[in-house]
Amino acid sequence: MIGRKNWLFSVSELGADANAICLSLAETAKANGIDFYQYLVKVLTEPRTSQSISNQK
Numbered sequence: 001m002i003g004r005k006n007w008l009f010s011v012s013e014l015g016a017d018a019n020a021i022c023l024s025l026a027e028t029a030k031a032n033g034i035d036f037y038q039y040l041v042k043v044l045t046e047p048r049t050s051q052s053i054s055n056q057k
Contacts, residue, residue, distance in 0.1 A: 010016035029036040 010019050026036045029039055
């Protein structure tokens with residue numbers, strides 16, 4: 001379970017929200033057998049190959 005004590009280290013509400021998003025991604029990756037660090041490296045270093053919906057119009 002994520003949360004509880006993790007929120008003690010958030011300075012602001014926005015920081016807590018960002019922390020919750022990151023922890024949710026990490027836990028989802030772990031539950032699906034994905035190495036979270038390698039996932040982040042891939043997502044943050046490879047160029048996007050598709051356009052967003054707003055750019056397609």
